[in-house]
Amino acid sequence: MRRYLRLAVLCVACGFCSLLYAFSQLAASPEEGAGGGGRPQAAETSWLAGSGRGAAGRPGSAGPGVLPGRPGRYSLKTQPIERMHLAVVACGERLEETITMLKSAIIFSIKPLQFHIFAENQLHTSFKGILDSWSLLQTFNYSLYPITFPSENAVEWKKLFKPCASQRLFLPLLLKDVDSLLYVDTDILFLRPVDDIWSLLKKFNATQIAAMAPEHEEPRIGWYNRFARHPYYGKTGVNSGVMLMNMTRMRRKYFKNDMTTVQLQWGDILMPLLKKYKLNITWGDQDLLNIIFFHNPESLYVFPCQWNYRPDHCIYGSNCKEAEEEGIFILHGNRGVYHDDKQPAFRAIYEALRNCSFEDDNIRSLLMPLELELQKTVHTYCGKIYSIFIKQLAKSVRDRYDRPSKER
Numbered sequence: 001m002r003r004y005l006r007l008a009v010l011c012v013a014c015g016f017c018s019l020l021y022a023f024s025q026l027a028a029s030p031e032e033g034a035g036g037g038g039r040p041q042a043a044e045t046s047w048l049a050g051s052g053r054g055a056a057g058r059p060g061s062a063g064p065g066v067l068p069g070r071p072g073r074y075s076l077k078t079q080p081i082e083r084m085h086l087a088v089v090a091c092g093e094r095l096e097e098t099i100t101m102l103k104s105a106i107i108f109s110i111k112p113l114q115f116h117i118f119a120e121n122q123l124h125t126s127f128k129g130i131l132d133s134w135s136l137l138q139t140f141n142y143s144l145y146p147i148t149f150p151s152e153n154a155v156e157w158k159k160l161f162k163p164c165a166s167q168r169l170f171l172p173l174l175l176k177d178v179d180s181l182l183y184v185d186t187d188i189l190f191l192r193p194v195d196d197i198w199s200l201l202k203k204f205n206a207t208q209i210a211a212m213a214p215e216h217e218e219p220r221i222g223w224y225n226r227f228a229r230h231p232y233y234g235k236t237g238v239n240s241g242v243m244l245m246n247m248t249r250m251r252r253k254y255f256k257n258d259m260t261t262v263q264l265q266w267g268d269i270l271m272p273l274l275k276k277y278k279l280n281i282t283w284g285d286q287d288l289l290n291i292i293f294f295h296n297p298e299s300l301y302v303f304p305c306q307w308n309y310r311p312d313h314c315i316y317g318s319n320c321k322e323a324e325e326e327g328i329f330i331l332h333g334n335r336g337v338y339h340d341d342k343q344p345a346f347r348a349i350y351e352a353l354r355n356c357s358f359e360d361d362n363i364r365s366l367l368m369p370l371e372l373e374l375q376k377t378v379h380t381y382c383g384k385i386y387s388i389f390i391k392q393l394a395k396s397v398r399d400r401y402d403r404p405s406k407e408r
Helices: 002-032 038-044 095-108 121-133 151-159 165-174 194-203 247-252 266-277 285-295 321-326 344-354 360-364 367-375 387-401
Strands: 084-090 113-119 140-145 180-184 188-190 210-214 238-246 300-302 330-332
Touching (some): 084 165, 095 121, 095 387, 113 121, 165 238, 165 247, 165 266, 180 247, 194 238, 238 285, 238 330, 321 387
Parallel strands (some): 084 180, 113 140
16 A cells, blocks of 8 residues: 555655646746747847947947848847957047048948057046947947056056056056956057957967067168067067957966066066166067067067068168068058158148048049149158059958958
């Protein structure tokens, strides 16, 4: 009798469990819906979430699944959208330059952008006002940060080279949740999509953590190989105005150095390096990067000069072959050439993009007047090869804005 009683109890228990499972399935089904569920949607739209410090893409800008650059069209994909992280450091009178750089990034890029803007406090209100006015573009997000250095050496770091320039050295430590990052100076202009330089991350081998372009192509006019009083990378050094970083690798790596036989991590190597070489460096943080990669050459990926094209590539005659063949990809107006008459070809590109609005027709129409302005610069060495200044820019405009609307 006991055996039958136990069997009956077991049957009742099994039946009760089955009922519980059925009810749980019925309760879950309304939440899943036909679009793939709530969790994937949240992942897809995470790039629009505000940082609390000012962010384009807050509620009212773009809804879940809005494709960047295509208002009103929705994607059913549930994979997270990849964000391209771009950082810049702005101090002093660099607001206009920085805004023009950000505009050039937005105009041509395809994937959504995440801007990390480190600026002096007095610039934050201006940045926020301008970037919030662009929020209807639905293609970017931004975060504003104060200038931050290690407290015990803050004054020394801030005065190194130009104001705030050495902030870039601390980006792997400050942006701890960012895996990869493109750092650029304020005087950078993108003449093709950020997506293209971002894709170079996939070309890194297992040991490479960062990418930069050479400081010079022609050793006879090189600065490092003629004047440097410290180690530097390669034959002519590297320029840090455009620096692509796998910051996860940077934070994990132990670096060889000439201060100790012990290899040091990024957060431990910077201050000892400054103390040893501060009397011998001229270009501040760029010199420190050259010293680091001199001792760790396997960690650097070197990209061609067309990704960081500067006046040095043409003021004494053209010496960037890649730009001659394919045009300039990223223009770097160092030496203040956007704001004086020494290199009018650089200034013409800057003013064209500064004055350009985001309307498709306005972007399409900038090429003809720009070419006319560039033709006026042929009395300079850079102006004589003005076609390389507009070649890639024209291609970017065609690729992004001249396709039939149904293809975009």
